[in-house]
Each structure stands twice: as structure tokens, then as C-alpha cells.
Amino acid sequence: METALQRFLPAPEIVPERLHRAMRYAVLGGGKRVRPLLAFAAGELAEADPGRVEVVAGAVEMIHAYSLVHDDLPCMDNDVLRRGKPTCHVEFDEATALLAGDALQPLAFQILAEHVLADSPEAQFEMLKILALASGSRGMAGGQAIDLASVGKMLSLPELEFMHIRKTGALIRAAAVLGARCGHGLDASELGRLERYAKTVGLAFQVVDDVLDCDTSTATLGKTAGKDAAQEKPTYVSVIGLARARALAEELRAEAHAALASFGARAVRLRELADFIVLRKF
Amino acid sequence: METALQRFLPAPEIVPERLHRAMRYAVLGGGKRVRPLLAFAAGELAEADPGRVEVVAGAVEMIHAYSLVHDDLPCMDNDVLRRGKPTCHVEFDEATALLAGDALQPLAFQILAEHVLADSPEAQFEMLKILALASGSRGMAGGQAIDLASVGKMLSLPELEFMHIRKTGALIRAAAVLGARCGHGLDASELGRLERYAKTVGLAFQVVDDVLDCDTSTATLGKTAGKDAAQEKPTYVSVIGLARARALAEELRAEAHAALASFGARAVRLRELADFIVLRKF
Numbered sequence: 001m002e003t004a005l006q007r008f009l010p011a012p013e014i015v016p017e018r019l020h021r022a023m024r025y026a027v028l029g030g031g032k033r034v035r036p037l038l039a040f041a042a043g044e045l046a047e048a049d050p051g052r053v054e055v056v057a058g059a060v061e062m063i064h065a066y067s068l069v070h071d072d073l074p075c076m077d078n079d080v081l082r083r084g085k086p087t088c089h090v091e092f093d094e095a096t097a098l099l100a101g102d103a104l105q106p107l108a109f110q111i112l113a114e115h116v117l118a119d120s121p122e123a124q125f126e127m128l129k130i131l132a133l134a135s136g137s138r139g140m141a142g143g144q145a146i147d148l149a150s151v152g153k154m155l156s157l158p159e160l161e162f163m164h165i166r167k168t169g170a171l172i173r174a175a176a177v178l179g180a181r182c183g184h185g186l187d188a189s190e191l192g193r194l195e196r197y198a199k200t201v202g203l204a205f206q207v208v209d210d211v212l213d214c215d216t217s218t219a220t221l222g223k224t225a226g227k228d229a230a231q232e233k234p235t236y237v238s239v240i241g242l243a244r245a246r247a248l249a250e251e252l253r254a255e256a257h258a259a260l261a262s263f264g265a266r267a268v269r270l271r272e273l274a275d276f277i278v279l280r281k282f
Numbered sequence: 283m284e285t286a287l288q289r290f291l292p293a294p295e296i297v298p299e300r301l302h303r304a305m306r307y308a309v310l311g312g313g314k315r316v317r318p319l320l321a322f323a324a325g326e327l328a329e330a331d332p333g334r335v336e337v338v339a340g341a342v343e344m345i346h347a348y349s350l351v352h353d354d355l356p357c358m359d360n361d362v363l364r365r366g367k368p369t370c371h372v373e374f375d376e377a378t379a380l381l382a383g384d385a386l387q388p389l390a391f392q393i394l395a396e397h398v399l400a401d402s403p404e405a406q407f408e409m410l411k412i413l414a415l416a417s418g419s420r421g422m423a424g425g426q427a428i429d430l431a432s433v434g435k436m437l438s439l440p441e442l443e444f445m446h447i448r449k450t451g452a453l454i455r456a457a458a459v460l461g462a463r464c465g466h467g468l469d470a471s472e473l474g475r476l477e478r479y480a481k482t483v484g485l486a487f488q489v490v491d492d493v494l495d496c497d498t499s500t501a502t503l504g505k506t507a508g509k510d511a512a513q514e515k516p517t518y519v520s521v522i523g524l525a526r527a528r529a530l531a532e533e534l535r536a537e538a539h540a541a542l543a544s545f546g547a548r549a550v551r552l553r554e555l556a557d558f559i560v561l562r563k564f
Contacts, residue, residue, distance in 0.1 A: 003452075014420070016424050019424060023381075066384075070384060074357075074375050076380065094359075095430050098380075101384075102348075102384075103417075104419045106387065106391075106413070106417040107414065113408075113411045124403075124407075130356070131388070132392035136388040137292055137381075141301070141381050141384045141388075149298065166507065246519075
């Protein structure tokens with residue numbers, strides 16, 4: 001994934017150099033790469049060509065990276081630390097960070113358009129649409145808008161879930177679905193179970209994030225700990241408490257495994273990822 | 283175009299409402315629609331189905347609208363007036379404006395992926411790629427980065443042109459090319475001449491913008507006049523003077539007409555547009 005991302009991104013010597021350096025800074029050298037891992041694991045389930053999966057995983061990771069850059073901007077979360085390094089606008093400047101994020105989006109769609117990723121063009125257009133929807137106002141960007149609007153409010157558990165299904169869930173689900181769609185052989189029912197798995201691990205990811213944000217140090221996380229509480233954002237911990245949040249993460253892990261039950265050995269990596277997402281310490 | 287944009291955009295009642303209102307505010311009810319006009323005029327040249335052209339024109343206009351929203355943000359040009367109305371971040375707030383721009387980008391690619399726009403899927407993937415390249419770091423976003431880096435500097439005429447070919451030219455060229463590619467019958471040489479026309483009117487557009495910015499009132503422009511000079515940005519007027527900038531616009535208009543010479547009556551709208559772009563008063 002790292003070498004593929006290196007290749008997809010414009011070289012730092014290309015004009016405008018500073019913008020290209022900022023784009024590379026935002027994408028390379030850090031991150032757990034959970035979305036690419038999910039794409040590859042789902043691709044394995046669907047017997048997909050890893051060369052195809054590399055492209056969709058790269059596109060999803062570019063969208064994710066741009067969203068972090070914009071999310072960290074002063075007018076959003078105003079954060080200075082990400083992946084153990086200064087955030088993009090601290091390392092460069094606000095305008096460059098804004099433009100780096102802006103330029104990562106079309107690059108994601110560009111690489112989806114310029115490689116053969118599916119057995120039919122219709123299937124590939126559908127994949128482009130899946131990424132667009134997951135990124136847009138009814139997906140990730142919409143979730144961030146709801147997140148902003150919820151500062152200082154006490155949300156109910158369903159409202160919190162509604163937000164996270166969009167904010168982080170949409171792109172995580174897209175990663176798994178796009179990985180699977182690079183292959184062949186998943187019927188509608190299998191795809192439905194994969195989506196249920198992806199939705200579940202997406203939520204689990206957020207629950208665990210909230211737990212870690214509350215009981216792990218900034219040094220371990222590589223990003224500012226305790227940020228949500230400080231900004232009065234509702235989290236799983238503030239809404240249902242630490243103990244119940246931990247229990248919920250475990251329930252979601254079990255649910256994710258249950259969704260994969262009928263897949264047998266082909267889903268071993270997806271199972272490992274559900275465990276990684278819930279049991280991770282950073 | 284207005285009704286098509288209305289239809290492509292999410293309804294204001296859909297959650298998150300505020301984000302969708304901001305997206306609609308950014309796109310609807312204003313603007314000269316130069317890029318859609320170019321797409322339709324080029325589509326006519328290539329005998330394109332207007333239903334197809336409507337989609338590419340809508341996608342290009344969404345990219346253009348998002349770029350204005352981000353360009354007006356405090357960390358960029360920090361402007362309060364656009365199309366005679368408060369800019370998006372003034373009417374809403376900075377974070378909402380940022381997200382509205384972010385969400386317009388994938389919507390543009392979404393509509394290109396979900397409609398049939400070309401006679402072959404390969405041709406349509408190529409169209410997606412053209413929009414992505416025109417929007418990205420080697421197109422519009424790159425041009426904006428160069429623009430930012432040039433504040434307070436005196437550029438040479440070729441350097442100024444290098445910037446504008448990216449900043450405004452890339453998307454204007456994409457509008458014409460994509461409009462033409464909705465049709466059939468333009469051979470490589472014809473497409474080359476259309477691109478030359480589009481490159482020329484793209485530059486002319488910017489030269490005229492700089493002239494108007496210097497000698498027209500804010501009320502007439504619907505955006506803050508004299509802004510570039512105040513921000514110490516190099517313009518055609520600051521680099522070659524007002525008289526030579528006016529003469530250059532006329533030369534570019536003649537060049538645009540020359541590029542169209544062999545097309546005959548099919549290019550009548552493209553000619554009218556070259557005249558409109560150079561002779562406009564706002």
C-alpha cells in the first residue's frame with residue numbers, strides 16, 4: 001500500500017512543489033491503514049486481483065487523508081498533532097493544507113477512472129459512485145457536518161450512531177465493498193453480509209476511538225487525547241459511559257464475526273481485522 | 283442549467299439540512315455560467331445530446347462553485363462578497379463552507395459516473411479523468427497554490443500565464459472538451475482546435491477579469507473590486523499595464539475566432555462566447 005500510494009501521488013519535484021509535498025505529507029508515512037486493510041481483506045474474500053484492490057484502497061485512503069487534513073484545520077477541530085507529527089496546516093500553512101485536501105479528492109476519482117477495476121464498465125461506474133456517495137454530503141462530509149452541529153449537545157445513542165455511520169462508517173464500508181467489488185463471485189446475499197460486517201466494524205472503530213480518546217495518552221495515540229471531551233462533543237463514553245462503551249465494542253466485534261460465519265476460511269483476514277479494530281491500543 | 287443543477291443537488295430538506303442548504307447556496311442563484319455555456323456550445327459543435335451536456339456542465343459548475351467557496355475562506359482570499367451576496371462562510375460559517383465545498387466535489391464525479399455520457403465506457407472514463415485532472419494539483423488546485431505563492435511577487439508574463447492556465451484555464455478547457463466529448467464526430471485535429479480555442483478564451487477570461495477588477499465597481503461586479511491589487515497579487519494589469527492588458531484580451535479574442543475558422547456555422551455559439559467573455563462589463 002505504501003509503495004502504491006507513493007506511485008499514485010504526484011512526485012514532490014512536480015510544480016507546484018509545495019502543494020505536492022503537502023499532499024504527500026498528508027497521505028504517506030503514518031496511519032494504521034485500516035481502510036486499505038479492509039479493502040484487501042474483502043478483496044481476498046471475493047478472489048479479487050490485488051492489483052485492482054491496490055487502486056481502490058489507494059483511492060479510499062486519499063479520501064480519508066484529505067478528510068483528516070480538513071478536519072484538523074482551525075475552523076474545524078483545530079488540532080496540531082496527527083499520527084505523531086504536526087498536522088498538515090501546522091507543517092505547511094492553512095491555505096496549503098486546504099488545497100492539499102482539495103487536490104487529493106479528484107486524485108482519488110482519477111485513479112478509479114484510469115485503471116480497469118471490474119469485469120464490466122457498468123460495475124466500475126458503480127464503484128466510482130460508491131466512493132462518491134461515501135465521501136459526500138450523505139456520507140463522510142455529511143457526518144462531519146452533523147458532528148459539528150452536535151458540539152455541546154447531548155445526543156441519544158441512536159443519534160450518535162446516525163452520525164458515526166456517516167462520519168467514519170461510510171468510508172470504512174466503502175473500503176470493504178470496493179475491495180470485494182474488484183473481484184467476482186460475491187452474490188447479493190454475500191455482499192449484504194459483507195456490508196453488515198463493514199457497518200459493524202465501522203461503528204466498533206468509532207466506539208474504540210472514543211474509549212481510547214478517554215483513557216490513552218497523547219503520546220501513544222499520536223494525536224491529541226481527550227479532545228472530544230474538551231470540545232464538548234458527544235462520544236460513546238459521554239453518552240453511555242466507559243464500561244458500557246467497552247462492552248458495546250465487544251458486542252460489535254461478536255456481531256462482525258457472526259456476519260462472516262458462512263464465509264469460512266476465505267474471511268480469515270476480515271476476522272483478524274475485526275479483532276484488531278476492537279483490541280487495538282492506539 | 284439552473285433546473286438541472288437544482289435536480290443534481292441534494293434537496294434542502296435532506297439531513298444534514300444546513301450542509302445541503304450551503305451547497306445549494308454556493309451553486310444556485312448566481313454566476314455567469316460561463317463554463318456550462320462553453321460546454322453547451324462545444325456540445326453543439328459535436329452534435330452532442332443536450333441531456334448529456336447538461337450532466338458534464340453541471341459537474342464542471344459544481345467544481346467551479348466549490349473552488350469559489352474555498353477561495354473565499356479567510357485562510358485564502360478572505361472575501362465577504364460573491365455574486366452580489368455574502369460569501370458562503372459569511373452566510374453560514376467557515377466549517378460549513380469548508381464542508382459544502384468538500385461535498386460538492388464528489389457530487390460532481392458522482393453525476394459523471396451515474397449517467398451515460400459517451401458512446402463507449404472507455405470514452406466516459408476518459409471524461410472522468412479529464413475533470414479530475416482539471417480540478418486537481420496539476421490543474422485548478424495547483425493554479426491556486428501558485429497564485430498564493432505569488433502574493434507580493436512580480437511575475438513575468440509567461441509565469442502569470444503558467445498560473446492562469448491552471449487556476450482558471452484548466453476547468454474552462456475541461457468544460458469545452460467535455461461538452462464536445464458528449465457528442466461524436468470530432469476528430470483529433472478538430473478536438474485540438476477546440477482545445478486551442480478553449481485555452482485562448484480561458485486566458486482571455488482572466489485578462490478581462492483583471493481589467494474589470496481594476497476599473498469596475500464592486501456593485502457592478504458583485505464581488506469585491508480591486509482585491510488583487512490590495513492583496514498584492516500579480517495581475518495582467520500590474521504586470522503589463524491596463525492598456526496592454528486590454529489589447530491582449532482583443533488579441534486573444536481574435537485568436538479564439540481563428541481557432542474556430544474551419545468549423546463554419548456549427549461554431550456560432552462558441553464565437554459568441556468568445557465575444558461575450560472579452561466584451562463583458564462584469
